[in-house]
Amino acid sequence: xxxxNTPTFTSxxxxxxxxxxxxxxxxxxxxxxxxxxxxxLFQDIxxxxxxxxxxxxxxxxxxxxxxxxxxxxxxxxxxxLFELGAGDGKKTKILxxxxxxxxxxxxxxxxxxxxxxxxxxxxSIKEEIPDVKVNTLQGTYFDTLRDIDKVxxxxxxxxxxxxxxxxxxHPQAVEFLKNMRDSVNAGDLIFMGLDQKKNPQTxxxxxxxxxxxxxxFNKNILARINKEMGANFDLDKFLHWEVxxxxxxxxxxxxxxxxxxxxxxxxxxxxIRLKAWETIHTEISQKYDDEIVEWLAEKxxxxxxxxxxxxxxxxxxxxxxx
Numbered sequence: 001x002x003x004x005n006t007p008t009f010t011s012x013x014x015x016x017x018x019x020x021x022x023x024x025x026x027x028x029x030x031x032x033x034x035x036x037x038x039x040x041l042f043q044d045i046x047x048x049x050x051x052x053x054x055x056x057x058x059x060x061x062x063x064x065x066x067x068x069x070x071x072x073x074x075x076x077x078x079x080x081l082f083e084l085g086a087g088d089g090k091k092t093k094i095l096x097x098x099x100x101x102x103x104x105x106x107x108x109x110x111x112x113x114x115x116x117x118x119x120x121x122x123x124s125i126k127e128e129i130p131d132v133k134v135n136t137l138q139g140t141y142f143d144t145l146r147d148i149d150k151v152x153x154x155x156x157x158x159x160x161x162x163x164x165x166x167x168x169x170h171p172q173a174v175e176f177l178k179n180m181r182d183s184v185n186a187g188d189l190i191f192m193g194l195d196q197k198k199n200p201q202t203x204x205x206x207x208x209x210x211x212x213x214x215x216x217f218n219k220n221i222l223a224r225i226n227k228e229m230g231a232n233f234d235l236d237k238f239l240h241w242e243v244x245x246x247x248x249x250x251x252x253x254x255x256x257x258x259x260x261x262x263x264x265x266x267x268x269x270x271x272i273r274l275k276a277w278e279t280i281h282t283e284i285s286q287k288y289d290d291e292i293v294e295w296l297a298e299k300x301x302x303x304x305x306x307x308x309x310x311x312x313x314x315x316x317x318x319x320x321x322x
Contacts, residue, residue: 007268017225018268021280030167030253030283031140032221034114041217043088048213050205053163056315057193058091064308065098071306071319072157072189078105079155082148084141085164086110089121092159093129100131107133107154111144141176148183156188163195163315166286169250170296173286177300181322189305190320197287198314200246207251207285208242215240218253218282230266237261241279249287254279293318 009015013032020027034042046054061068073079083092089110099106108125112118118136125132137144148156158180165173180190207214218240222233239256257274264271290307297304297320305319 014268021272025279027281028221031113032224033217035224036116038220039114039117041213041220044213045217048209050209052206053195056310057161060308060310060317061091061094065094068095069098069102069104073104073106077155079157080107080109081157081159082109083159084111086112086121087117091161096129096132100129109135109137111137113140142179145179145183156184158190161193163193166195167284173296174299177296177302181301184322186322191317193317194288194293196314196316197249197289200244203244203251204242207253218255229268232264251285253283254281
């Protein structure tokens with residue numbers, strides 16, 4: 001039971017929280033996991049031994065950096081490197097260092113929803129690789145993609161690492177790829193990391209570690225609503241639950257209410273009653289294979305140029321063009 005007198009929203013965050021918690025079933029967007037606390041938790045997740053994605057992609061980039069550099073900046077072509085969801089840039093710095101060391105002409109334009117993450121990234125790059133020209137852009141993927149095609153006449157390369165497109169269901173992914181297609185020109189490239197289908201237990205362990213870091217990361221969205229909207233969520237009254245369907249390749253994260261709860265969100269003037277064991281869906285993490293990726297690309301009007309993988313084909317970086 002909840003009141004549904006629609007309030008006046010002061011941010012997209014407020015609007016999406018209102019819409020998600022008054023829907024059935026309830027849901028919240030994983031993009032709001034991130035603030036100063038969430039950024040640190042995600043860095044901790046990437047360092048976990050169970051979270052195989054980071055190490056696999058790191059090794060792929062390191063092993064293939066010369067070929068990637070030739071692909072991006074061959075024939076001394078100057079380019080702008082846009083990165084969606086740049087985070088702390090740990091993996092990207094492999095490429096940035098190589099580009100600088102080999103006098104490849106480029107500038108780096110990291111994009112992230114978290115200004116805190118961008119500030120820290122810019123600071124670390126200036127300290128570690130001072131020759132890189134950095135121009136940060138704060139915003140969501142969809143907002144910034146609309147602006148990418150408005151930059152100067154340089155060749156564009158869009159970098160999207162970490163299998164972050166996996167947060168989208170296939171219909172959303174097709175629309176996202178169409179937006180990417182519309183933001184690039186004929187000679188531009190899209191370089192995207194996509195996690196592959198694998199042993200289901202390996203996937204579950206990556207999103208439900210025994211130390212509870214992933215649980216804290218998911219619950220941080222409730223902590224943000226408490227802090228920024230004056231809500232009274234008790235984080236201890238929620239269970240973090242992960243499921244994985246090996247047929248579809250979809251991993252889903254939920255926050256499950258352990259008991260009946262009455263929640264009030266002051267800034268939204270919203271009261272919500274949660275039943276015992278009612279769920280709030282917080283995230284999906286889609287896994288892929290070549291057939292699915294080819295289908296998504298075709299639907300979006302993109303063509304796969306090449307791909308890079310680890311030796312066991314557990315993770316791949318695909319290169320697309322119009």
